[in-house]
Amino acid sequence: MCGIAGFEGVGTEKSLREMVQAVRHRGPDYKGIFLRGRLGFAHARLSILDLSPGARQPMMLPDESVAIVFNGEIYNYSELRAELEKRGRTFRTSSDTEVILHLYALHGDACFKRLIGMFAIALYDFKARKLLLARDRMGEKPLYWSYANETLVFASEIKALFASGLIPKELDLHALDQYLQFDYVPTPHSIIRGVNKLEPATILTCKGGAITKKQFWHPPRAIENVSEKNALLRLEEGMRNVVRRELVADVPVGVFLSGGIDSSAIAYYAQRESKRPIETFSIAFEDKSFDESSHARLVAGHLGTVHHERTVTSNDALAIVPRLADVLDEPLADASIIPTLLLSKFAREHVTVALGGEGGDELFAGYPTFRADKLFDLYRRFPRVLRRAVSKAADMLPVSHANFAFSHNLRKFVSSDSPDAARRHIEWLGTFNDTARRALARSSMNGDVFAEAQSYAAEYKPNDLGNRILWTYARTYLMDQVLVKVDRASMRYALEVRAPFLDHTNVDFVFALPYSFKYRNGTTKYLLKKLMKGKLPSSIINRKKKGFGVPMAKWLTGPLKPLCTDLLSADRIKKQGLFDHGYITRLVNDHMMLRRDNRKELWNLMVFQLWFDRWMR
Structure with a gap:
């Protein structure tokens, strides 16, 4: 690297x-x-x-x-x-x-x-x-x-x-x-x-x-007619091959281990292909709704790895925020870059290369949005008046700052009713929809922001809507958010991170499998979970996805409040001339008064302001 x-x-x-x-x-x-x-x-x-x-x-x-x-x-x-x-x-x-x-x-x-x-x-x-x-x-x-x-x-x-x-x-x-x-x-x-x-x-x-x-390459042009048994055998062989290849280096190699199924699967195959105990790395959080360290320890003990864990405090994480634009010379509003920076710095004390689980969610339909999509099929059959009532009810729910809070998730669910599946998923993952951007930026920005995403969806030729949505994730959220986050955070400390799931031989195979091998009857990552049965503890295979997050909503009402109110002050916004200062003031006040969870909106704007101050002044 x-x-x-x-x-x-x-x-x-x-x-x-x-x-x-x-x-x-x-x-x-x-x-x-x-x-x-x-x-x-x-x-x-x-x-x-x-x-x-x-x-x-x-x-x-x-x-x-x-x-x-x-x-x-x-x-x-x-x-x-x-x-x-x-x-x-x-x-x-x-x-x-x-x-x-x-x-x-x-x-x-x-x-x-x-x-x-x-x-x-x-x-x-x-x-x-x-x-x-x-x-x-x-x-x-x-x-x-x-x-x-x-x-x-x-x-x-x-x-x-x-x-x-x-x-x-x-x-x-x-x-x-x-x-x-x-x-x-x-x-x-x-x-x-x-x-x-x-x-x-x-x-x-x-x-x-x-x-x-x-x-010089494109995704598979057809869906394979393959049995589940044969798909499992080929996935097993493929995972062993790609991890074996990616362990090759003339410097020490380790594995990022969160305790989720993706990183745990990589750790399993890395340990299987290694002649000595591999080194695994995780960080622990004070806020238990965001902490996965106990799961990482369970996997490490099960596999017999040499596990390294470091507990990070809020002060450790918060110290990064004002300097974030030194790392990001293009704005990226993914708050998980904060723990990724801390993990990368920690791992670099021991290894020069780390394997990670990036790509598992996009290949095997791991995000909660894939379950939400099935619910949407039912929701869109509701009369419009009933959908409006659900949307109002979402706004009236008590605000919770917990990870994957129900109120936050419901608000995101009702934020898009687009009949276009690719666009709907992107709106669920994103922050300011068309209506919000018009209010935020007035008339200065009104182009088609979804053109590239929809063209990527069209790249996937087989008649399989689920896989087409997964491919859109791979070409948008994965490539331009997840992989950028990992690249900038790891390379800040000269740590090379490799993603075995994204070896193109693996991608070719998985994207040629029917979507029903990835999402089936409410089960995400169906085939991967079947593959890892008996290899990892069942509690790891079946646990609810948590994500590598930070308590941003809580921080914004506490230790980050001075920075937030300074970066998004009316005077600063007026002077910059890009946004409606009144709209932003309402976003800030609603969050601080616990009337609405605006963690994503505020973080998006704060990252932009940090970037603008660092690179455009």
Whole structure:
């Protein structure tokens, strides 16, 4: 895992050095730059495979025909290397970076579809005089780019683009509108006008100022006719293979263990494939409605791992909030980034790589929204007058600040009655719907914020609505919120996090299974739970989903109240000129007076204000 940056066009050695310094936290082991003519590459290295100086980047082929900077891991690099050696290619290192170079030399841009792993790659072909950018299939690794004034500039994080001096800091109002709805800015947009995120499974080619893009992978085109027994056997084999691949490193490897079924399943297979007890990591919370540490300890004891646990106080977590924008150079209103930062910092004291359970919910329908969707089929048959009565009743329920509080969940349920399933799920997960955004931002932002999400839903071709919704989650909430949160939090402390569920061979298989293998008769993660029966304690398999949250609603009426009222003060909002100060004042007052639980709305706005103060002043 590393940080990459560079340009083709106008740029200097000074701008390269400043760009790589901006992402130095991602790779503290070595900073390398390469400048030749109009091409500049920069790389901040976190050494994972082949720790020798020979594996440093930027790297070139021996004949200097191709140069590369690369962030990520290629899990099948050993097999690819053996294949390339049979073709007469010789290697100077044992790194996966050099494998990509030789694979490109033989296959051109068709090489990217041969890679199993997570990656953001910039490659320059001097003979063809073209720059290529490529991003992995599930969007695990970030890659931002912009083109202006005959210069293409790219980087792992926006802050490196700012450091180049080539990107003006201009707010994109359509992206802000999307952020208010989703809590993140969806790919391919970014919060900065003219800056883009490269789409997943995509190759961008820049040659002679002309930019083209093409996909090198797509989700399954058909549903397999497979028995449950056979699906379980294949899932078992697949999980063993992907976890075995992702345990390979020349540095210590551990597992994030929350005590939920996803992370517990990863820990199970990691322990099975390891010759020694694996190291697992969790954090405990003072607020018991958010604490999962007892479940993590149960799993660790059951598997025989070397378990590390640290109790974090409210003060530990709250100290992060004012500095959050140092981590987030694009606003992301997911409060679970706070414990993720704490967990990453803790784990980095012991290991350099950690495996996590990201992707399990999106592959196997693990979120409460999938049960809610079945209820919605009944709810939408109610007369409109009855639905309005339910909505009013939701607003009248006593406010609770507990995790997954009934009052909060009911409010979210009635917040969307869209007949479009993909849009409905996105509105359930998000914060400000169309009506709220019009009141909040007046008429300054009124575009279609759902266009990308609906196009992603259309990517999934089989006639299976449940899987199409899952694919929409994978291409929106997972890619642009969950994976961004984990990447920024872990890389803040130079910790590489790998997600075995998202190995594309696993994704190919699971998305070709019928939705009934994931959600069945009210049971979420049906097939995964069947797979783990007898491997994990039954209490872990059947426990209610809790999520990796923090008591934000309670904090906002207590220790975070001064920061909240300062960031969202009428004077500040008026001066900024983006939002209706009266609407925000009502949101704040209603929450503080316990008239309404506005935790999501207030946190969304606070994160934006923290980001705006840090990056746009």
